[in-house]
Amino acid sequence: MEKEVGNGCSSLAYKLLFSCPFGLSQPQLSAVFDESYDRIPHSDSNLENSISQIWDQRVQKNGSLFNGKKFRYGGYSQKSGDGSKKESYVCLHLGLTDYRTFVGTNLNPSWEKFLVASEDDPTQCRHTSSPLGNGAIVETSDQKIVLLQRSNNVGEFPGHFVFPGGHPEPQEVGIETHEYCKCSKDSELVNKKVSQEMFESIIREVVEEIGVPATSLVSAVTLLLVLLPFVNGCEIGGSLNCP
Template sequence: MAEFDLKTKNGTEGIEIINLSNGKIPIQRKQTEINFSRRFDNNSDSWIEKSIKLIWNEKCKNNDRLYNQSKFRFEGIRKIDDNQVVINLGLTTYMELIGTNCNPFGKQLVVYGTQSFNSKRSCLADPLGVGSLLLTSDSKFLFLKRAMWTGEDKGKLDRPGGHPEPDNVSTNIRTWTEEECHLPKNRLRIREEIFDSVKCEIRDEINLPLESLKDPLLLGIVRSLERFGRPSAEFLVLCSLTSKEVEKLYLKGCQAEADESVGIVFLPEEKVRGLDLDQSIWHSLTDAACGAIELYNQCYSSSPNQP
C-alpha cells in the first residue's frame, strides 16, 4: 500500500494519496472489511467544543441550508494482503468538520493533538467522504460544477460524492457498546452503507437509475492537505448509459440533490487517464477530484470499457 504527497495542478497545497491497488486492479466490496469502534472518534475538550460551536453558528448565519449530522470518522486503513483491506472508523459530525478540517482553527488543533494525544490528527473531525469517477459507456467521465451555496468547494468541478450516513446503518449507532460495534453483522452493515452510498449519491446528484451503475470499485484514499488531511474514499463506477443519455436525465432536474450543482462537464477517458487536461480544467477541479484522477491513472493503463 503506497502513501505519498502530491502537488496537484489545481493550485492548492496538494494532497496525500493512499493507493490500495499498487498498480493492480481496484478493491471490490467483498475485499473490504470495517473495524468500527468509538475509540476512533476524534478527541475533544470543552474549549474545543465551544470553539467549534462558535464557528458553526457563524457559518449558519450566512448559510441557512447547513445542517449538522453524524458522519463516520476515518481513522486509517490497512491491507491484510493483496486481496483485502480493513478501514478503521469511528464517529464525528458535520459541524466538527466545518469547525476543524474546514477552518484555520484546525491548525491549532493539530498542535494540541500532537502535544496532548501524541497524534496530529486526533482532534480533527476527518469524516469519511466518498466520491466516484463515473465513466459512461462511451468512455467519458462526468464532473459536476458545484453550486455556490454548498459548504465546501463552491463553484468547483467535482466528481459525484458525499458521505456515507451512520443513521442509515442504525439510528442508535451513537449508543452502541464496543461489543455491538464489533458484531460482524454491524460491520457488514457499515460496509454496505459505504459502497451503497456511492451509487446513491450518483442517483441523487445526477438522476441516474441505480440499475445503470455497476458496483463501485475502491481506488484508494485521498487527503486534502489544504483541509488538514480531510479524507475521501475514491471509487470508479461504470455506467451502462452514454454521455448523451446521462445528460438528458441530469437536465430533467428532478433528482433529490439537483440544487447542489449547476451543470455537468464530460471529459474523455483517454485525456483523464493521460493527465492531458487544459490548465483551466485543472484549476477548476477539487482536491478530491485531482486525487481520484491520479489514483485512476495508477490503476489503469487502458480504458476499463475495452473488452
C-alpha cells in the same frame, strides 16, 4: 504518494494512503466501527469553544447548512491474501463525528492548532473531525467522464467542479450513537453493515446527483484512499460504468 501545496509550504494538499489500480471488490474492503476511533477533544478550551462559534457564523451566513452524523476516519490496516493472486484487503477504522465538528475543526481558520506533531496520520489528526467522504469516477458508454458543478450554497468549495460523491451515512445503517453497537449482540454484523455502506453510499450518491437508475450502474470498485488532512478529512474513491 504525497503532493505539496503549490506555495512551497510543507503542508500537504493531499496524501494518497492507498491505491489499487485493479480496484477492491466488496469482500476486499471492510470496516471496524468503534468509539476508540472518535475525535479526541483538544485540551485548549478556547480552541474547543471556537468549534461552535465557527459553526454559528457559518449558519448565519448560509441558512441551508444543517448538522448530521458522519463516519470519522481513524486509520486503516492492509494485508495481502494467501492465494496465488496476492489480493489486497483493506480495513477502515471508523468512529463517529458530525458535520458541525467538521466545519469547526477541519474548516476552522485556526485548523493548524488542532494538529499534533506526528508522522502518523490518525495521531496527527486526532483532534479534527476528519469525516469519511466518497467520490465516484463515472464513465459513460461513449467513454465520457461525468463531472458536476457544486452549488454556491454548500459549506465548502462552492461553485467548484467535482466528481459525484458525498459521504457514507451512519443513519443508513441505523447508527446514531455508539450505543447502537453496545446493544448489538453481534458486533460483526454492525461492522458488516458499515462495510456495505461504503459501496452502497457511492451508488446512492451517483443516482441522486446525476439521475441515472441504479440498475444502469456496473463495476462498483474502490480504487484509492485519499487523506485530505486539513480540508475534507479522508475520502474513498470508486469507479462506476454507465453501459
